[in-house]
Amino acid sequence: MTLHPKVIDLSLGRMERILTALGNPERKLPPSVLIAGTNGKGSTQAMIRAGLEAEGLKVHAYTSPHLARFHERITVASETIGEDFLAEMLAECEAANGGAPITYFEITTAAAFLAYSRVPADFAVIEVGLGGRLDATNVISPDVCVITPVSRDHEQYLGNTIAAIAGEKAGILRPGVPAAIAPQVAEAEEVILATADRLGTPLRVGNRDWQIWEEHGRAAYQDGDGLIDLPLPRLIGAHQVVNAGTAITALKLLGRGNPERALTDAVWPARLQHLRRGPLVDLAGRAELWLDGGHNPAAGIALAEAVTRLSPRPLHLICGMLSTKDVEGYLRPLAGVAQSLHAVSIPGETATLPAAATAAAAARAGFSEVVRAEDVASAIRAITASAPDARILICGSLYLAGGVLRENG
Template sequence: MAQPANLAQWLDYIQQLHPREIDMGLDRLRQVADRLSLDRPAPIVITVSGTNGKGSHVAILDKLFRELGYRCASYTSPHLLQFNERISLDGQPASDEAICEALSVVEAARQGTSLSFFEFTTLAAFWLMARQPLDVAVLEVGLGGRLDAVNLIDADVAVISSIELDHQEWLGDTRDAVAREKAGIFRAGKPAVCADRDPPVALIVTADELSVPLYRIGQDFHCQAHPGAPGQSRIWQGRAIARQVMAAGQDNNSSHGQALPGALSPQALESWQVEVPPCSLHPDNVASAIQAACLSGLVPSQATLAEALLRCLPAITLPGRLQKAVASKSDMNIAVLLDVSHNPHAAAVLADEIRTWRERGRREKLSHPGSQHTGQPFTGQVRVVLAMMADKDHLGYVSCLENQVDFWYIGDLEMQRCMKASELSDKLKSRLENIVPAVPSDRPDTGCDVSDRFGQALSDAGAEDLIVVCGSFFTVARILPEACLH
C-alpha cells in the first residue's frame, strides 16, 4: 500500500495494525528498537509512573528543567485535542512533519513485526527525541510500568506518583500487585521517588531488592505550609545532589545531546530547603517532582532552584485537570470545571476541589453581596456531565462525588470502549436519585451524546451554578472546545 500522506492518515493506519489495543510486553518492541539502534532519548531520563498525578509531575519537571536552562523533551499520553501534544521538544509540540518522518522510520524498521498503537508511537517519539540536542527527557508511562513500552528505556530517576486500583485486568486487583507493576521502572542502584503517602509493602520490598534508594514523601522530603512563608507559599525540604561546578568558561547549556560534565557524579547528599510559590497543582505532586529534579544532578544550588520555581510554577496549568472555564448562556457566564479523572482516587480530589470552590464562593458572596456573577466561584447547584469507559469502577467513582453533586447528565461517546449512557444510568440509578433524563431528539442517534448532555446542563443551569465535565480524557476532549478557558 502507499505510505500515508499526512499525520491523520498515519494514525489511522497504525490503529489498524495490531489486533489488540493493549498488548503488554517488551520483546516485540526491543526487536524493532534494536533495528532502529535506539539507545536513550536523552543523556538523562526521568520516568514517571502512577495511577494519578503523572501528568502533573511531567509538566513540572519539563518546565523546571527548561527554566534551569536545559533542553528538555517530554512524552505523555493520552492527548486531549491533538496527537502532537504527546511529544514536547523543548517546550513545543512536535510538528506533523517531524512525527510523520519518525513514524515512517519505525514502519520501515518493524519489518512486519506487529506493534500496538502505543508501542509504535512510543518508538517514534524516542527516535525523534534521540535526534534532538537534548539534556534531559521526562517520560510518562502509559499503563503500569514493568511491561509498558516506555520501560524500554532505563531511567536515571524513577517516580511513582500514586498507587491505586485502576486497570485491574492488566495490573492486578490489590495495591501490592499494582505496586509491583509500577516498580518495574526501578533500576538497580538508581534513585526513586514516591509521592504516595501510604506506599504498599511491595513497592518498598522491590526497592530493597534492587538496592534502589527510595525517597518517600512525608519521610525523606516534605512540602508544608510555613508560618514564615508569604501568602499561600510552602516550604519544600528534601535531599539533593548538587551539580558539580563547570570548568571556568564552559557553557552549561551546550551539551548538544552529550551528558553534561559532572551531571551525574554524585557528591554527598545535601539537605535543601526552598520556598515553593502558590500554584494550581497538588502540593504532593509538586514536592515529589522537585525531589526528582534534585536527584537528577542537574540542579546547581538551592538558590538557583528557588529562583526557577518562583518563575515557572505559578504559570503551569494542565489541560483537563481541574481546569476552570466558562460557558456562555444568554447574557450570563456559567462556571465550568473540566477534569479527566476516571477512578475513585481522582474523583475524591475532584470532590475536594468542588467543595473548596463552593465554600470560597459563599465567603465571597457574604463579603460582597450583590456583586455581579463572573462565572466563578459558584454558590448554586452542581451539574455533572459524565461519560466513562466500560472497564472503570463506576460506582466507586460516583460515590466519591455524590455528596457534592445536585444533578447528573450521563452521556455517550462514539467509541467502543465507552459504556452506553443507558447502561451507565441503569447501573447508577440505585445509587443516584438525581439523574436527569435526556431530552428527546428528532434523530434517534442523538440526545444522549455527551455534547448534547452538556448543552442540556447549560440550558438548565442558573447563574450561580457549576457544570463539571468528567469521567475520562475522551469526555473532556469532546467538551473542551465548547468552553471558554480561563
C-alpha cells in the same frame, strides 16, 4: 502497517526488536526521568518540565493519551512535534518494523524516541503508558525514576490488588538509580520499598524522607536539606500539592530546576481546567464551564476535594465514562458536592459506557438528581435552563475531555 491484534499487550519483546532495527535511539536520550503511578503522572511531569524550562533548559516530554491531537503526546525540545517531522519518524519506524506485529502505543513510542535522538535537548521526561514493568517506555535508562500515588485502575492488566499493581509500577526501578516516591497507601509502599531494597535503589519517599503541606495559603516543602516556602501549585487541589512535592523531589535528584516555577508555571489540560472561550463556553452563557479527565476512585476523591476550593456556585456534573472503569467508585465522593449529574455517552468510543448505565451508577452512588443527555451540548442547555449561574463540570474520562476540547475549539 500490521498492528498487533490486541490494543494492549504488555510485553517488551516487540519494542526491543524495533528499537534495535532503528539503531537503539532510546540509548541516545539526554538525562531522563521515567514516571509511573496510577494518578498524577501527567501533572507531576508537567511540573518537572516547568521547573526545568524555567532555567532555560530544553525538555523532551512524552505523555499519553492525547486529548485533542495526537501530536500532544510528543514534545521535542520544549515544542510540540511538527506534522512533517512526526510523519517522517513514523515512516522510519514502519519501515524498520518490516511488517511485524506491533501495537499502536509501541510504534508511536518508538517514533518519539527516534525524534528525541535526532534533536538535542537538556532533559527528557517520559511518562509510562500503563503499569511500568512491561510498558513500552521501560526500555530507557533513566537518571531518576518517579512513582506517583498508586491505586486501583486497569486491573484487568495489572492485577486486582494494590500490592500487585504497585509491583508493576515498581518495575521501573533500577539498581543505583535514585527514585522519588509519592506518599503511598501502606500496601503500595511495602511493595515499592521491598523492590527497591532488592535492587539497591536509593529512594526518597514522601512522608518519610520529604514532606509537603499547606500553610497560610502557601506550600511548605521539607526534606533533609531544610524547608522551602512555596506558592500553592497553579493546578488546583490537595492532590496537586502532593504531586508538587513529588516533582520537587525529582528535580532535587536531578540537581536542576526551579521549584517555585515548577508549581506556578505548570499547565496540564483537563485537570480541573476552567474553559474560558469557545462555542461550548458561549453556549453556557453566565455559567462556568470546567473540565476534568480523572476516571478512577482516587481521582473522584481528589476532584471532590478540589472543587471545594473554588468560589461558591451550585455544581452540576456532565459525566461520561468507559465501561472498563469503576464508575460507582469514581462517582461516590462527588455525590456529596454536586446538585445533579447529566450522563452522556462518549462519542466515537467503542468502550463507552452507555449514558443509561452511567445514570444508573450515579443513582446508586448517591446522586439525587440524575438525567440522561444526548450529548454534552444538550446537557449544558438543560443545566443552564434551570441554573443559569451554575458551575458545570464535565468529567469522567480523558476521552470525553478530548472530545470536549475538540468541540470547543
